[in-house]
Amino acid sequence: MSSANDQLTNTSFVLLGFLDSHPHSGYDIKRIADHSTRFFWQISYGQIYPDLKRLAGLGLAAEQAGSRGGRTRNVYRITAKGRQALRAWLQQTHPGSFEMRDELLLKLFFSDSAGPNVKRAILKQMRLREEAAIAELKSVEPHARGQGVGHGPARLEVLMGGIKLHETYLNHLKDLEKNLA
Amino acid sequence: MSSANDQLTNTSFVLLGFLDSHPHSGYDIKRIADHSTRFFWQISYGQIYPDLKRLAGLGLAAEQAGSRGGRTRNVYRITAKGRQALRAWLQQTHPGSFEMRDELLLKLFFSDSAGPNVKRAILKQMRLREEAAIAELKSVEPHARGQGVGHGPARLEVLMGGIKLHETYLNHLKDLEKNLA
DNA sequence: CTGTTCATGTAAGAAGTTACATGATTTG
DNA sequence: CAAATCATGTAACTTCTTACATGAACAG
Numbered sequence: 418m419s420s421a422n423d424q425l426t427n428t429s430f431v432l433l434g435f436l437d438s439h440p441h442s443g444y445d446i447k448r449i450a451d452h453s454t455r456f457f458w459q460i461s462y463g464q465i466y467p468d469l470k471r472l473a474g475l476g477l478a479a480e481q482a483g484s485r486g487g488r489t490r491n492v493y494r495i496t497a498k499g500r501q502a503l504r505a506w507l508q509q510t511h512p513g514s515f516e517m518r519d520e521l522l523l524k525l526f527f528s529d530s531a532g533p534n535v536k537r538a539i540l541k542q543m544r545l546r547e548e549a550a551i552a553e554l555k556s557v558e559p560h561a562r563g564q565g566v567g568h569g570p571a572r573l574e575v576l577m578g579g580i581k582l583h584e585t586y587l588n589h590l591k592d593l594e595k596n597l598a
Numbered sequence: 599m600s601s602a603n604d605q606l607t608n609t610s611f612v613l614l615g616f617l618d619s620h621p622h623s624g625y626d627i628k629r630i631a632d633h634s635t636r637f638f639w640q641i642s643y644g645q646i647y648p649d650l651k652r653l654a655g656l657g658l659a660a661e662q663a664g665s666r667g668g669r670t671r672n673v674y675r676i677t678a679k680g681r682q683a684l685r686a687w688l689q690q691t692h693p694g695s696f697e698m699r700d701e702l703l704l705k706l707f708f709s710d711s712a713g714p715n716v717k718r719a720i721l722k723q724m725r726l727r728e729e730a731a732i733a734e735l736k737s738v739e740p741h742a743r744g745q746g747v748g749h750g751p752a753r754l755e756v757l758m759g760g761i762k763l764h765e766t767y768l769n770h771l772k773d774l775e776k777n778l779a
Numbered sequence: 780c781t782g783t784t785c786a787t788g789t790a791a792g793a794a795g796t797t798a799c800a801t802g803a804t805t806t807g
Numbered sequence: 808c809a810a811a812t813c814a815t816g817t818a819a820c821t822t823c824t825t826a827c828a829t830g831a832a833c834a835g
Contacts, residue, residue, distance in 0.1 A: 434704075438711070444815075457699065457700045457707075459697065459699075461797085462796095462814095463817080463818095466816055467817085491815070503712075507712040515701070516697075516699045516700075517698050517699075518696070518697045518698075519696050519697075520694040521696070522638045522756060523638065525755075527752070529749050529750030535685075535688050569711075589762055590759075608822095609823090624787070624788090625787075640823085648788085648789085782833100783835100784832085785830100786829100787830095788829085789828085790826090790827085791825085791826085791827100792823105792825085793824075794822085795820100795823100797821095798817100798819085798820095799819100800816085802813100803812105804814095806810085807810085
């Protein structure tokens with residue numbers, strides 16, 4: 418049993434997902450992803466451009482003549498086959514990988530042996546990072562709220578979840594800092 | 599400017615971190631990591647065994663004659679130089695990578711176009727996953743609480759933070775499910 | 780004596796990042 | 808016209824996972 422989806426990576430589905438609502442260039446998608454999916458699924462040009470071509474080769478996306486100023490841009494639109502692949506992915510039930518890699522948390526975990534000052538410094542770095550993350554997420558909230566009309570509420574809901582998550586994280590860090598003082 | 603630490607990956611520091619409190623075999627470390635650091639820093643045998651050898655080669659760890667039953671096991675202990683490298687890493691201030699990859703959240707993000715039933719199914723999968731994660735974390739809590747005496751409280755603190763995080767996540771998912779009903 | 784767990788390792792490959800190269804277009 | 812931004816792409820590299828191979832020790 419093999420389908421077209423077998424050759425698609427999660428990155429491909431990010432691309433299809435964005436193309437589903439509107440045609441985009443690789444550059445567009447990168448820019449949009451950087452203040453939306455980036456927080457739980459990063460992508461880079463090194464994947465985007467080759468993958469878009471691959472999707473076109475598989476007939477899931479098609480290059481469209483687009484332009485900006487006088488210059489040609491490689492704008493892609495999703496095809497019917499592409500929509501089908503996206504739906505199939507969304508409907509498919511499977512475990513769904515979850516992964517987190519947090520270098521500072523790793524340090525915190527091992528920080529006891531290095532004394533309270535080192536621990537304090539790590540906690541501070543983490544707190545600053547979390548504060549920055551929350552500020553960044555909140556800065557895109559108005560935009561996400563505005564576009565909610567076009568496609569459903571999911572994108573905003575995911576964003577709000579991210580904010581809650583990082584706020585919980587931040588509060589925990591603050592507690593630990595207090596305990597140490 | 600180059601130090602021994604340049605050649606060390608984050609995985610190396612996980613190994614040094616565990617060796618810092620006690621000598622261990624690669625197998626030991628994998629087992630321990632699987633119910634502690636795994637939740638924010640996974641490691642696999644494919645990294646552990648080669649990396650341990652590399653640490654030994656750099657003089658940061660040393661093979662110790664250990665045995666279990668009649669059989670020889672490759673038990674490593676940390677060296678003074680290894681402790682120094684670990685401390686240097688803990689003290690070093692640098693951004694510290696943070697990364698999250700959540701396939702189901704990615705689906706949820708794009709789920710609007712597929713209709714409410716698909717969205718409901720994704721939310722359910724996510725809820726079950728979070729409930730399982732929380733149960734697993736809570737199951738190691740007594741153990742983490744017990745060993746807190748040996749090395750400081752950081753390991754327990756990190757665990758408790760993880761529980762809070764996943765509980766926040768779970769609550770958010772439950773809210774979304776209610777909104778959809 | 781048979782299946783399971785303990786234990787160590789390697790090879791191949793997947794996935795993703797970084798750095799680099801290139802050049803057009805716009806802005807000041 | 809110079810600097811910044813737009814835009815596309817590739818090659819090399821790093822990191823990590825998966826699958827496989829091997830065999831000892833132990834439990835029933």
